Amino acid sequence: MGPLLLDLATSAKTNADQTGDAYDRGRQMGLYEAVSLVVQQADAFGLDRRDIGFEGGDDADSDLL
Template sequence: MSSSTESLYLRDLGGLLKEMALRAKKEALSASEADRGFALGRLMAMHEVISLMQQQADAFGLDVKDIGLEEISPEQDLV
């Protein structure tokens, strides 16, 4: 992917979302009983977002590295 504003935006956004998703997983694992439902819901949402972005990248012929979502697998890292 070129270094256009759009590609830089996608790479930065993907990296930020990856960080958020991994933090959501940590928070879900350490949440109290009272907060567990919210934390798990947030984790499920992040799972869907990361998964959708990776599927769309594939559909558009983009490498997940180009959108900052390499080294994360929703099915392994976000369940």
């Protein structure tokens, strides 16, 4: 599920950057929040981010915001 969620969030960012539409920005932020929560929970439970499908994605803020 991690790679799928990350792909959706990346696509939403691209769309939001291209259109500047409020809906697209809201979708981008919602998906960013979902990715952020998954990463926070993985860290809290001591899981490696690669194990949940976030390959080398140590900085979701710079990639998705």
